[in-house]
Amino acid sequence: MQELNRMTVEExxxxxxxxxxxxxxxxxxxxxxxxxxxxxxxxxxxxxFLCGITATPPHREIHxxxxxxxxxxxxxxxxxxxxxxxxxxxQGFIIAAVEQTHKSILLPDFSxxxxxxxxxxxxxxxxxxxEKVFNLCETILEIPQFGTKHSLNVSVAVGIVxxxxxSRRNFSGRL
Numbered sequence: 001m002q003e004l005n006r007m008t009v010e011e012x013x014x015x016x017x018x019x020x021x022x023x024x025x026x027x028x029x030x031x032x033x034x035x036x037x038x039x040x041x042x043x044x045x046x047x048x049f050l051c052g053i054t055a056t057p058p059h060r061e062i063h064x065x066x067x068x069x070x071x072x073x074x075x076x077x078x079x080x081x082x083x084x085x086x087x088x089x090x091q092g093f094i095i096a097a098v099e100q101t102h103k104s105i106l107l108p109d110f111s112x113x114x115x116x117x118x119x120x121x122x123x124x125x126x127x128x129x130x131e132k133v134f135n136l137c138e139t140i141l142e143i144p145q146f147g148t149k150h151s152l153n154v155s156v157a158v159g160i161v162x163x164x165x166x167s168r169r170n171f172s173g174r175l
Contacts, residue, residue, distance in 0.1 A: 011070040017046040018166060019117040021088060023040060025133060026052035026124040029062045034065030035155035036122075043068035043162050049088070049119075051081040067071055085119070085136045093119040096139045098161055099129045100150065104142035107164055116168040120161060122154050 007015065022040055027033055033055055040048050048057050056077050057063065057070040078084035084094055094116055112118060121137070123129030134140065143152065143160055152160070 009072055012041070012044070013142055015044060017044050018167035020045045020162065020165070021047050021049060021050045021093060021117075021119045022158060022162075023081065023084055023088070023119055023121040024054045024154075025121055025129050026049060026127070027054045027122070029154075030055045030059055030061035031065045032125065032153065032155045034062040034067075034069075036158050037062070037066040037073050037075075038074045039155070039159050039162060044143060045073065045162070046117075048075045049078060049084045051078045051084050052076055071150055081121070081130060081133055082136065085121075085133065088119045088122075089136065091117070091122060093117045094139075095119050095121065095137045096141050097121040097123070097129045097134060097137045098141050098143070098157060099134075100142050101134070101140050103134075104140040106144050107141050107161060108144070110139065110141050110165070112165070118165070120158075120165075122158055125154055 022036060022045060024033065024036065033050070037048065041146070055062060056075070062070060088095060094112065096118060098120060121129055123134060141161065143157060145152070
């Protein structure tokens with residue numbers, strides 16, 4: 001840890017966070033959930049909201065891929081994603097789903113300022129984001145894809161979207 005200049009759990013908990021919340025809408029794979037915790041830790045995100053059938057820590061399969069990130073990243077559980085989104089809206093978050101729809105905009109065309117508090121919804125591995133959630137979204141984002149497959153593993157999609165948004169919002173001076 002010292003050689004890598006990494007934070008301790010205590011330092012992480014007290015550090016400023018990037019005002020992004022990941023909302024997991026009915027994610028079934030606990031390995032994906034753990035990987036998403038690890039990504040949230042890596043980018044020092046504000047928190048993760050686990051919704052519906054999404055499993056919560058502690059769980060062996062989550063811990064296997066989270067590698068300790070469940071101890072650093074704040075998280076909350078909501079049985080209904082809609083309730084989570086109402087809570088986030090009341091806290092001033094802009095809600096964006098990540099999904100392929102006829103209303104989606106390409107990720108590179110999305111440029112919120114660094115001051116915007118952002119909640120990003122990622123959906124079930126098979127069914128995607130629940131359609132009832134779209135009514136609460138300010139926007140729907142789509143990752144451009146060029147191959148024969150037009151879907152990505154949800155944990156991969158989280159990494160791509162978070163990296164893209166953070167790299168273009170220039171958070172380096174704020175943390």
